[in-house]
Amino acid sequence: MTQNGNSVNIDKKPYHHGDLRATLIAEGLALLAQRDADSLSLREVARAAGVSATSVYRHFPDKEALFTALALEGLTQLGVAQKAAAQAAGGGKEAFAATGRAYVRFALANPALFRLIFASPALEAAKAGGTLDSEAFMMLRANAAAQTANHGGETGVRAVQAWALVHGLAMLMLDGQIEPDDSLIDRVVG
Secondary structure, eight states: OEETTEEOOSSOOOOOSSOHHHHHHHHHHHHHTTSOGGGOOHHHHHHHHTSOHHHHTTTOSSHHHHHHHHHHHHHHHHHHHHHHHHHHHTSHHHHHHHHHHHHHHHHHHOHHHHHHHHSSGGGHHHHHTTOOOOHHHHHHHHHHHHHHHHHOSOHHHHHHHHHHHHHHHHHHHHTTSSOOOHHHHHHHOO
């Protein structure tokens, strides 16, 4: 539709009521699906939500606070994906491997969000404060403990080995060092 010769998006409805914080996070995630975090601004998120830029500051005092919320939501989504993969695998060592494959696939499907979670300072305050206890981290520790109980070794070392493997593979694929390949993910994280 045009108005005064300009294109107008009639599908986008401005935000009027409800949970503005959740709406801003959802819009921020949608924008991260299109670009990297460095190019994302509070004004752009406000515009996507259909609110004034000043209304964003009621929920996020600065870009860092928004990025922290986006990273925490991304970590929650990663945990959900890993839990679903583990349940589909049926438990045990195969479930542990399935969570690793889900990690790599999440990174490939959400590169900007993945980098925000793991390669930016967005979660530093939560890490430093000891409040970063996500489902993804809890599953890693629990799976490593189970593997240690069954096969020996140190739980902490086993957790770092597993995380290093999947994180390294994800980064190599994201950075173009290795071609993203689903069958390679299955063979490497087995």
